Amino acid sequence: MENPYLPYPVRIDNITTETEDRNLKTFKFVFINPEDEAKFAYTPGQFAELSIAGKGEIPIGIASSPTEKGHIDFTVNKVGKVTTHLHNMKEGDVMGVRGPLGNWYPWEEMEGKNVVIIGGGFAFTTLRSSIVYMLEPENRSRFENITVVYGARSPGMLLYKDELMEWEKRDDLDMHITVDGTDDPDWKYNIGFVPAVTEQKVTSAENAIAIVCGPPIMIRFTQPVLEKLDFPPENIILSLENRMKCGIGICGHCNIGEKFVCKDGPVFSLARLKELPPDY
Amino acid sequence: MIEYTQKIRETAKRLLSDGVVDVFIGYRKGSVPMMNEPVLVRDPGDVEVLHWDSNCGLNLCNYLTGRTDKVGILATGCVSRNIVTHVIENQITREQLHIVGVPCTGIINHRAVKRAVKYREITEVVEEPGSGRFTVKGPGYEETLEKTGLLQLNCATCRHRNPVEYDELVADAVPEQEDIQEFKDVEKIEAMEPDKKWAFFERAISSCIRCYACRNACPLCYCPTCFVDESNPQWVGKSIDPTDTMTFHFLRAFHCAGRCTDCGACERVCPVGIPVRQFTKKLNKDCIELFDWEAGLSLESRPPLDVYRKEDPNDFIR
């Protein structure tokens, strides 16, 4: 019997510090056993458990797109025991990755539709995966207009800055970068909270699906903006977090009602969430 | 003590109606024999739910931590001492409280009663008002027993049955027990050779399932994150490894040193019958011997581990 608790061994190939406070780093992993990469076939929106022997496991959204071969990337915030240890590891170190876990963004429903992506802060990781996936030439024509609004507290806190600026220049997507505030006189993008910028830049819910990922407060203020545009709750997609341990719907920690965030989620439509008790 | 019930209901009704308190904390009659459930009453119309008898053995002071409203609370001797300690430790203010003192003749030891009826099923226990007698009923039998021989172990050696701090009493004070050899059980363990002593404690914790009922029932244990739950640094492992389990019990006892009133709640609630008081009782004895100190007797005195006095023992400094 296969053991779903056993991680694939991986090696850290590259570490990039993303934010100026150094609390967010992107880790690029390569599989020690090459055949594991095919077993780890994933879809944007999913997460994996990063496993460090002697420390524990953490559930982290997959930041790379399945179209990026040879490695899998995760952007990790330093908050506790495992993440602190991870942040102190070096390129070449060995650890484990278990997954892919959870469900994914509703790619089938999104075909032929306008895609609106709204992200804030550290939650942008699986959104990066989604954008890279959609922009891949063989995928781009499956979707109509792509609008992205992504913001952080300040320029130094934005993730994937180089990529964001590249995307901003492209004409096959509308990339709106924003920060809550900055005293950089050369800042050429937006200044304003994500919900406010969303209100300005997203003008129609026509044939559109919105994916929203961010801290609870950002979601709380973005939801009315989308509802005012008449986005039906089935077309507002959220990705939740919860305390997880096994990641496979067995240990019982992450339930919301009868659903497990790790297995029936983490992606839920707003319509689905409203049916569940507000236990998150 | 079942005869206190009516007075308690009247008192609670008066305190709530007059606005002296916002809430009243007492017990409601349990759904199984020898158990009563702590209850919080807000409405003077609900006071009929309140009940008192010799099975009110939890420590209601446990429910005071963090409250910001005006609270009426029932308190026997030991519970009143815990309330004093709670006030001294800034977990509640005296002004918030209206302590309704309950002079206590002792809580029934539910385990001893089960042994006394040879483990036959008990379906009902009826207390006779005003006497120490209670009748135990089960399928095909009925036995009337005397409370005196079947008290909880802490009640059998209790020297503070009457509340030490209160705003009113529900009954006349009861005579305190005399000629009590409170620490005979501790002395027995003290006299053991080290390996026998260690074996005693190993056996004591061998059935521990780390449910933390003992810790959670104790009014002294109010840390927002207990040391056993910390993960960074992780002081104690979370498995049932005997060393980790022993660490939990010993360290918890030391955290209670100088504060424990031997209310017996910890031992009462343990689902696997561990003699939990044997950890703290030794420290209580030490406090009496070293510092002439018993916890919670007066709002005016600070505990010995909290304050330096010139006459503190220092013969261990060589």
Added chain:
Amino acid sequence: MSAKIFSKDEWVGVLEGLKDDYRVYVPVREGDYHNFRVLEAGTRPSFDFQNTRMSAKFLAEPQSERMFVYTLDEKDPDAHILKEEEKAIPPLAVVGIRPCDAYAFKLVRRNFDTPDYKDPFWIKRYEATTFVGLGCNDPCKTCFCASAGSGPFDRKGLDVLLYDIGDAYLAQPLTDKGEALLDKAAGGKEADDASWKTAQALTRQVAGKISSRVPTDKLKDKDVNELYGASFWEDVAFSCINCGTCTYLCPTCWCFDVQDEVQRLPMAGDRIRNWDSCMFPLFTLHGSGHNPRSQKTERVRQRFMHKLKYYVDKYDNGIQCVGCGRCVQFCPVNIDIRKVAEKMNSL
């Protein structure tokens, strides 16, 4: 195979004989109560009990269980890589388990054995176990198995059902595993009609003895958000001290926590799992510091909603409870699931 009769005089000898083929668990008196222990030299089985204090769930899910081992010695090419332990599970047999506790395994299996993920630790232990149940001649007043899908002589989850007919046990095989065990059991003789009649009379007599009835028929149709927002939770939860007694004694609770432990000499460690309880405040604490169930009332509500509503909705096969009554008897503050079920069912 037909049923066998074993006299009570020969019974312990029969169990001892099974040790050649099984690791046998029997109820043993320890102080004021009984628990299942491995039958070894010096063990004295005791069937003079209503139910064990701890349930038998440890057979498939030990309270602390090693999942993986690893070395942290940098000189080892496998350093930091988790490895499965070479662990052979011998055939296990539990004798004297009550029908409620055996049925509990079937409820719990739905969690560990799903189409998407199978938990090899739990499944291997469960499948290695033969369940020899002892029907209840004398149920507790707090038992409500009949309201929870089980009963004093219910067969679900059992491989053999024992009827205590006075001076003997009538052992009825219910499955192939049960037949295999009775085949290996020395002694006994074929059950005669008279013994069968006694056994059947017993089952009829006992059926009426489950006096505790708990209404659960309307739970499925209740709106989950209405139950969640009900006003009675504050009162239900007030006395709770958030210990793990109910969850640890409960045969249908299974939540666990995974921990890594490390030694220094040699530089190695294990990944273990331990029982965990939704009653504990840290159960839902996020790394960010947010805790959706930081308040006691929220946690108490979660327990009863899970047992009496979420499980009902998820599996459409009854409540996540077998009515064993342990939580009713041993909750230190007397929170009674029967009363809570009544409140929820009649909302």
